[in-house]
Amino acid sequence: MQGIDGGVSALDRVTPLNRRTLHDELVGRIRDMIIEGQLAPGGRIHEGQLGQALGVSRTPLREALKFLASEGLIDLVPGRGAVVRRLTAHDVRDMLDVLVALETTAGRLLCRRASDAEIAAVRTLHDEMMGFYADRNRLEYYKRNQAIHAAIAALSGNAFLAASHEGIQSRLRRIRFIGNEGPEKWAGAVAEHEEMIAALEARDADRLAAIIARHLERTWERVQGVI
Known part of the structure; x- marks a missing residue:
């Protein structure tokens, strides 16, 4: 890509973000926290606190929680948000x-x-x-x-x-x-x-x-x- 003066744009030197890697790492980290009991069965997941602890914004965090819900590890409850699933x-x-x-x-x-x-x-x-x-x-x-x-x-x-x-x-x-x-x-x-x-x-x-x-x-x- 050329800049206004015909030179190489600074954007050409930018490495594209690998969003899939971030998503996979985030899913894996939260999954491990559930497996090890750091996020307890039946407990509500506080998105703000968890996002701050993991150093991510709410958007990728919510995408990760939706994926974990598809795996059956959490429930997305109206009015409560994400809750770690408790099995009987x-x-x-x-x-x-x-x-x-x-x-x-x-x-x-x-x-x-x-x-x-x-x-x-x-x-x-x-x-x-x-x-x-x-x-x-x-x-x-x-x-x-x-x-x-x-x-x-x-x-x-x-x-x-x-x-x-x-x-x-x-x-x-x-x-x-x-x-x-x-x-x-x-x-x-x-x-x-x-x-x-x-x-x-x-x-x-x-x-x-x-x-x-x-x-x-x-x-x-x-x-x-x-x-």
Whole structure:
């Protein structure tokens, strides 16, 4: 672009803003705050205070809150604004029942359809998760853990199954995170994941489905007392 005097305009040296990056970072940060309980279930999100704490204006903040509402993590309530969604024990039990059906089916399909490279990619996620477990980094452990469950659904090759799984898993983010509170609960979940990856690498569909079903049932046992 030329300036009035025919030279190069200063605008040509301006780097365009990457609004998507800002949006993604903001969504991720607020999501983590909900998962870790910094924004408590049932609590109203004060846009002014949160925006000031995060150093953003209300417009990108509201866009992020709308996106998180689409994930089921918050509710946009007339007259109150954004409120962190509180799930009942009945909600959680119902969603876990559906996840059992989806993930066991996905596991069977994955054993039959996935390439060796795709299974190796799941192993990589597992190894990264175990590294974070060794460091006792709960949030990063949890993110790899959820990535593994999402990968099982995605690699099933059934897009409808994967989409249904994503919708439920997003609503259970906080619940799945608190399921690892306490060393015994966490160690139990890790042991189940070790069994899962071994069954997957052996392409033992029946064994993998049984372990997934047991893992999700024990997830319910780990969280029902703290919902």
